[in-house]
Amino acid sequence: MHLYDLYQTLHLLCAVIFAGAVFFEVLVIEPLEKRLPPGIAATLAEEIPRRVRVFMPVIVGILFLTGIGMFWIRYSAYTGPWHSDFFRTSFGILLSIKVSLALIVLGVFTYSIRASFKGTMDLCQFRYTHRIVATIMLGIIFLAKGMYYIHF
Numbered sequence: 001m002h003l004y005d006l007y008q009t010l011h012l013l014c015a016v017i018f019a020g021a022v023f024f025e026v027l028v029i030e031p032l033e034k035r036l037p038p039g040i041a042a043t044l045a046e047e048i049p050r051r052v053r054v055f056m057p058v059i060v061g062i063l064f065l066t067g068i069g070m071f072w073i074r075y076s077a078y079t080g081p082w083h084s085d086f087f088r089t090s091f092g093i094l095l096s097i098k099v100s101l102a103l104i105v106l107g108v109f110t111y112s113i114r115a116s117f118k119g120t121m122d123l124c125q126f127r128y129t130h131r132i133v134a135t136i137m138l139g140i141i142f143l144a145k146g147m148y149y150i151h152f
């Protein structure tokens with residue numbers, strides 16, 4: 001087994017946990033909250049981030065570290081580390097767009113974790129953030145597979 005295979009497996013596993021949590025929030029928890037008494041909905045909105053911030057930073061950390069590892073292996077294999085035409089290939093371009101979207105998600109995630117520590121995120125902001133992240137996540141996943149099939 002190569003290091004790349006290990007990175008790829010961990011990357012996929014962490015992406016499933018991270019993206020899965022976001023989609024579960026938008027598709028299941030959010031509609032459910034609208035049917036619950038307001039007090040319970042507010043408690044859920046407080047307790048979910050409390051639980052998420054225990055483990056999700058580790059998952060997101062592994063997701064990014066393995067992503068950077070794979071990026072580096074592919075980039076340096078292309079023409080050598082410092083003068084690469086990698087970013088002119090359709091794979092390199094689509095991967096770069098995917099990474100840019102991932103950095104936006106990282107920014108929103110970091111902001112949300114900090115806001116949840118300070119207790120400054122209200123229920124409305126909480127839902128809004130999940131919808132934005134879910135939409136960007138869709139783009140990331142289509143790009144992650146599209147970079148193999150789309151050639152230009």
Ligand code: HEM
Pocket residue numbers: 008011012015018019063064066067068070071074095098099102103105106137140141144145
């Ligand atoms: C929100 C963050 C991210 C998510 C949800 C995500 C998701 C994914 C998914 C689902 C795949 C396909 C894996 C497979 O089919 O086996 C993938 C592949 C890949 N990702 Fe990410 N990714 C994220 C961040 C990053 C970052 C920050 C980098 C690099 C700096 C990166 C680099 C890569 C690379 C190089 C591949 C290709 C792996 C292969 O050879 O199949 N990813 N990503």
